[in-house]
Amino acid sequence: MKTYRDHYFLKAKQENYPARSVYKLKEMNARFKLFKTGMKVLDLGAAPGSWTLFAAEKVGENGLVLACDLQQTETAFPENVRFLQEDVFERTEEFEKLLQELGPFDMVISDMAPRTTGTKFTDQTRSLELCLESVIVAQKYLKKGGNFITKIFMGPDFQDLVKAMRPIFATVKTFKPQSSRSESKEIFEIGLGFLSEKE
Numbered sequence: 001m002k003t004y005r006d007h008y009f010l011k012a013k014q015e016n017y018p019a020r021s022v023y024k025l026k027e028m029n030a031r032f033k034l035f036k037t038g039m040k041v042l043d044l045g046a047a048p049g050s051w052t053l054f055a056a057e058k059v060g061e062n063g064l065v066l067a068c069d070l071q072q073t074e075t076a077f078p079e080n081v082r083f084l085q086e087d088v089f090e091r092t093e094e095f096e097k098l099l100q101e102l103g104p105f106d107m108v109i110s111d112m113a114p115r116t117t118g119t120k121f122t123d124q125t126r127s128l129e130l131c132l133e134s135v136i137v138a139q140k141y142l143k144k145g146g147n148f149i150t151k152i153f154m155g156p157d158f159q160d161l162v163k164a165m166r167p168i169f170a171t172v173k174t175f176k177p178q179s180s181r182s183e184s185k186e187i188f189e190i191g192l193g194f195l196s197e198k199e
């Protein structure tokens with residue numbers, strides 16, 4: 001397996017982030033001004049935890065980050081983070097209860113990715129399924145006016161994601177961070193201004 005030790009990999013090591021993916025979130029934050037102190041953030045597919053660490057820094061001690069992933073992580077998080085080992089498709093009662101108690105959230109961010117198979121079509125289909133589930137979670141737990149990020153492996157069904165997001169956000173943007181490898185098919189779909197039906 002090829003090991004990448006590029007600029008962002010080394011920078012993440014130096015800056016004590018467990019993954020280079022943090023720079024993608026930093027770029028999205030610089031572009032769309034997403035995080036503010038005191039916010040409540042739900043982080044889906046959070047392991048090993050670099051997005052969680054960055055979100056926790058930005059929201060500060062009066063904010064909180066609820067993070068979940070299929071996998072455990074050894075990353076040490078600050079006190080404003082709760083991390084749970086959870087499958088987003090099969091949310092446990094404990095997780096739903098926490099979501100109800102701690103939510104609604106100002107932001108839902110998802111960097112979830114399927115385990116890649118090498119078969120482009122399968123990987124893209126699974127990525128879309130994860131994205132559509134992240135939209136369902138966002139719709140259930142976002143505050144009115146809240147923001148959303150989800151990662152997708154670009155494929156022919158990409159428009160299905162856009163169609164799911166357009167009616168529920170004031171603005172939907174597509175973003176490819178510079179720190180995302182150019183050979184990677186990943187892009188980020190960003191929903192700004194959640195149009196809640198709850199009120």
Ligand SMILES: C[S@@+](CC[C@H](N)C(=O)[O-])C[C@H]1O[C@@H](n2cnc3c(N)ncnc32)[C@H](O)[C@@H]1O
Pocket residue numbers: 018019021022044045046047048049050051052068069070071086087088089111112113114115130
């Ligand atoms: C690219 S990594 C996330 C990296 C993370 N944002 C960070 O900065 O450290 C993608 C993660 O999605 C998780 N994932 C995939 N399917 C999932 C599911 N059904 N429920 C929860 N997490 C899932 C994987 O276990 C993996 O850890």
